[in-house]
Amino acid sequence: MVLVVLLVLALFVVQTLLPTGLREAPAPGGPSRAAEALGARDRVRPHTLAGQRALRALANMQEALPVFLGLALLDLIVTPAAPLATTGAWVFFAARLAYVLVYIMGIPVARTLLWGVSWVGLVMMLIPLLNRI
Numbered sequence: 001m002v003l004v005v006l007l008v009l010a011l012f013v014v015q016t017l018l019p020t021g022l023r024e025a026p027a028p029g030g031p032s033r034a035a036e037a038l039g040a041r042d043r044v045r046p047h048t049l050a051g052q053r054a055l056r057a058l059a060n061m062q063e064a065l066p067v068f069l070g071l072a073l074l075d076l077i078v079t080p081a082a083p084l085a086t087t088g089a090w091v092f093f094a095a096r097l098a099y100v101l102v103y104i105m106g107i108p109v110a111r112t113l114l115w116g117v118s119w120v121g122l123v124m125m126l127i128p129l130l131n132r133i
Helices: 002-021 033-038 049-078 083-105 108-131
Strands: none
Touching: 002 049, 002 083, 049 083, 049 108, 083 108
């Protein structure tokens, strides 16, 4: 379970970096990407369409991550040997990884299905905890 939690956190870090790299190209004669990154960022280039999607995927992950981390922590404490919880965590990770890729590519139906699969993973993590009540 610890490995999958670390992988989900790594995915979150990558997602936070993605939108910055998906901005429109610098204008000729304007500040370079490095100068823009090192500056105060008073004027930043707009995101590309993929960058806008990456931002929305990040916002969605920011909503799901606290639920995942809370369930993972409870599972580690209350039901450390529950295979259903570990499988659910892996399902969540795989679905979220695919979700980011599919969202940035702009595949709408697959994106929604993967979002649902990630929540199935969360429910799988919840079931062993409910069995302990």
